[in-house]
Amino acid sequence: MADVTVIGAGVAGLWAAYALCEAGLTPRLIDRSGPPGPHGCSWWAGGMLAPWCEGAVAEPVITRHGAQAAAHWAGVTEVTQRGTLVVAMPRDKGELARFARRTTGHRAVADLAALEPDLAGAGQGLFFDAEAHLDPRAALAGLVAALAARGVGIMQADATPETIPGPVIDARGLAAGLPGLRGVRGEMLLLRAPEIRLSRPVRLLHPRHPLYIVPRAEGVFMLGATQIESEDRRGVSARSMLELLSAAYALDPRFAEAEVLETGADLRPAFADNVPRVQVRGRVLQLNGLFRHGYLMAPALALQAVDYLTRGIKGDLVHED
Template sequence: MITIAGAGVAGLASAYELAKRGAEVTIYEAGSSPADNPSSWFAGGMLAPWCEGEVADPQVVRLGAGAINWWAQFTPVTRNGTLVLTPPRDRAELDRFARRTEHHRWVDAGEIATLEPALEGRFQRGLLFEDEAHLDPRRALMDLTRTVQGLGVEIRYATPAPDQVDVDCRGMASDLPGLRSIRGEMAVIEAPDVQISRTLRLLHPRIPLYLVPRGDDIYMIGATMVESASWKPVTVRSLLELLGAAFTLHPALGEASVIETGAGLRPAFIDNIPRLKQRGETTHVNGLYRHGYLLAPALAGQLARQFFQESQDETACERRTA
């Protein structure tokens, strides 16, 4: 039997890849439900590997490219791309973003209006990443939970992990040396007066914003990445910045109802590249930074290949030892 600590996205993805190869798997989860994993529960749900290339290592882009098809096995995935925009005064930001990324094409005001009629007349040009996608991370987490349970995985909620487990996927709770916490904050809004069908990224020198549709006039907005280990709720300053940037995207978002706010601590190594890391008899799957849903499938696959001694691509996530 293989034991896993943590039933967030990394733990569940690892359990799936192990169980589908025939392993008997037990997950220990200190929380009482999937909602008790803030980093997974408050995620944006963007499957946008090429956009992430703006700031991420090329390895992140390469590993994330397979996430869309992986998630589509279990949960609905909306495959209509990412539209990157910027206010007219910040057009240089869009040029810079284009230089640092690939797998996109330029769109003009007319095509922006065709793609998203609500934005007609508001933006003169943008970048369309046609092959990117998004999902509802909460539904995805629940769907993946049901899938692994269907494969025979036992999830012991409200049960702290024993001192010795085979795989540790607990993020910051693992106390793994070399990790730092990146605080991410988000808001969920209801905006019946604005109809957006795909992920929007609004570039801004001070607070870039992403808006992800969740269906039924519900949108998740986020942007903040703060080096902090604080678990306190979303600050007034961060919320004002998020909502102010959303208002720049479309004035009608100023009339939206804020129905939820939240914050989570994302574990990251100094280079922001996730990896498998061996400490004693335990393999840690950690450091997913802001790429949990994007990179958990690739790391889980590498973990399973390691356990079953399957051949693997030498360019996959590097396995590093403590």
């Protein structure tokens, strides 16, 4: 018999189920589409664990909790801790200065080639050496495997909290239909460019088309991501693809010859302040609003939900109705 039912097997729901297991409870995990895949926004994430970079635009709570994310993830998947490099073209050096003023945890880098030889001509940069990254799809698989080892599978069914008795953690994202929750469209590309060597995520600052590039294995790079206030679920637009590829070309012209492996688009669930939360509604805990911080904040959100359920501790991400 399950102690708690978790609805939604994206990054938030998987982490909630895993945290319940770690607390000695038995979860039941339900998702209308089954195991993680292209049907959910968790599949299309960049996988950057970059709390100090995110501090340029996010609330301090994101940096505070995000600083622990790499340690949490290391228990279920491989985490690469080589920092984040933030760069700007010489014409955009003002963007770099503004980013530096809004963030902490970095040092200025005048010679990018010392960190990334292939970026020798990319101007100046900031190095956030405590940041990390992971492969999101491998991370989801790691959570699924960790749950399976504890006897927890993913039941494919269309469920809502109203149809399930007992304690429920609802991690369905936009499908939960919460008041004040909106969709923020994000698009990405996966490219193969084996001649380009990058060992860490690189963020290119641009006044109109900022870009991040995250290295994967075997010469594959993830390019992302647009951030559009829209609930349009269609595929990647021609405009967005042009902007992403143009920014990548500006960083390294060899990206023009890269093989396009995948394109993806989905909606990130977000509240007005772009801060995720656990909303307590009687026996139902709503884990939602992860915005662009899914992999960064899912562990903290899950742990606070489980602390509330098991010990009555109300963390700073928990909101009681």
